[in-house]
Amino acid sequence: MGLAKRRKALGYSQEGLAHALGVDRTTVQRWEKHKASPQPPIRPKLAELLNIDLDELDVLVASPPPPEEAAGSPPSDHHGSGDIDDMIRREFLRAIAVTGALTALPVDEAEALAEGARRGASSDFTRMNTHLWQVYQLARSKGSVYPIVRDQMSSLNGALANRSDAEVPALCNAAGDLFQLAGELSFDSNRYTDAAASYMLAASASKDAQAFDLWACALTRQAYVDVYEERYREAAGVLAAAERVAKRGDSSLSTRHWVAAVQAEAFAGMGDLTACERALDEAEKVQNLATPAHNGGWLRFDGSRLAEERGARYVQLGRLDLAETALTTALKQGALAQGQSFRRRGAVLTDLAAIGAKRRDADQVITYGREALTLARESSSGYVARRLQGLRAVIGPLARDRRIAELGAEISALSTT
Structure with missing residues (x-):
């Protein structure tokens, strides 16, 4: 019996087993295709979930894959990778991209946005993205927003392919915004590889648009993937880049303060109390901004959650008294x-x-x-x-x-x- 058969016998999907282990689904897929082997620190937990001992696990992961998997057939419980490149190549009609998303808008505004999407104007993509962020924040099930975002990405991809050089920066700005939302949806569904791909594309598009705050936020979300997979040093490196980019942005926005808040989480994971508290103090300076510090979409940090952020960091650092108070x-x-x-x-x-x-x-x-x-x-x-x-x-x-x-x-x- 191979790893895939053992997993299925116990009722786990690839995503379910990955979730229980705290790894990406594609990691489990690679184990089952014998393209990688579980690392020693994770093997005891994997053996426990599969109800076998470590010796049996060694045999299981060393076994050759079944003929159908060796031939390259996808596992029967494959949920789809949600690959971003595949999604944006789909040439959905722009009308389809808009229609399903506008049920909550007044009829006249919905018609205006639909017409804008047919024209492919960058301002209309920006307005649509703003609406999608609002839908995402209000949705009880975040995954329900994904098909709409996917279709909007397809429309934007088509617009980018058919625009003059003068129009490209504004469309890249809209792409940097939308890819961040796509990444948020993937992240919330525990598809961390997909999320990282979205954030990378968002950073690239934002860089082309010279939109520094948008770019810094994309990098910060990229760092989240490493933070939640406990690769704190890797996250700190990405956040250092985000900090440099944010300094070139709009000082009236909260971008640099959000970067600091995420840096605090990375420092806490590394066990550095001093650096963590220094970053939290920097994040709290958002309270000094005189104007609205966020846009409600790709930038939502306003300092309202700093008490819980500080508490969570103290939990990481083992300072339970400070954590519980916060x-x-x-x-x-x-x-x-x-x-x-x-x-x-x-x-x-x-x-x-x-x-x-x-x-x-x-x-x-x-x-x-x-x-x-x-x-x-x-x-x-x-x-x-x-x-x-x-x-x-x-x-x-x-x-x-x-x-x-x-x-x-x-x-x-x-x-x-």
């Missing part, structure tokens, strides 16, 4: 009240549950962990589910408590659906 304050202040981002609230609740686990406080784990689990189910957020997987990894010592065991099982089931 996170509890964020909840009490109503910054995460109902109607706010499920991702944000889910992250804070998970961090508070993790603090309980480290203190061996089962009641705190259950209180916050169950609320986060409910949010993950209601929103279908891969991000919150990913955070819950991190919680599952630290509640092991409390597993003798029946309630904790049940919570762990429900989190595990969440990752395979």
Whole structure:
């Protein structure tokens, strides 16, 4: 039996197994095609999920692939890579790209945007992108926005192919915006390779447009992929580049402060308390900006989440007293009240549950962990589910408590659906 057959026998999809392990789905695919082998640090967890010992796992990953896989046939549970290059090559009609996205707009505005898309004017793409960011932020299930974004990308690709040199910079600006949204959707679905590809394309398009704030934000989102896969040093390198680009941007915007907030997360992951706090202090300077600091689309950082950000960083650094104070304050202040981002609230609740686990406080784990689990189910957020997987990894010592065991099982089931 090969790795793929063992996985399927236990009811895991490639994406489900990858989620449980905290890796990209394409990593599992490469293991099954024998193009790569699981690294030693991840093997014990993989063996546990597959219900085998390490010796059996060694045999499993060393086995030749089944004939149909060796011949290059895709696995039967393949979900589609969502490859960005494939998407933008699809020549959908511009009318299709607009029609499905405008149900929430007044009829006259919808007609105006539809006509603009048919003309391919860069200003109309920009307006459409703004609308799509609004839809994305309001959607309970982020994945529902993906088909609309895909079609808009196809239309924009066609516009770029048929425009004069004078029009290209403005269209590149629109592309840098839209690719970031596509990356956000991929990231929230745990398709990290797709997200990284989107952010790279966004950075490239923004650079061509000489849109420095847009470019810096694309680089910052690129760094997020490394942060959430715990490649903190790699993330710090990308963020250093983002910091340099942001300094060339609009000083009235919050771009450089957002870069600092993400740098704090990378420094916390590296165990550097001093650098982390210095970056957080820099991020808090966003409060000094006199004008609106964000545009509600590709730049949304306004400092409103800094209390929870600081709390999360202290959790990473093991400073539980400081962490709990910051996170509890964020909840009490109503910054995460109902109607706010499920991702944000889910992250804070998970961090508070993790603090309980480290203190061996089962009641705190259950209180916050169950609320986060409910949010993950209601929103279908891969991000919150990913955070819950991190919680599952630290509640092991409390597993003798029946309630904790049940919570762990429900989190595990969440990752395979």
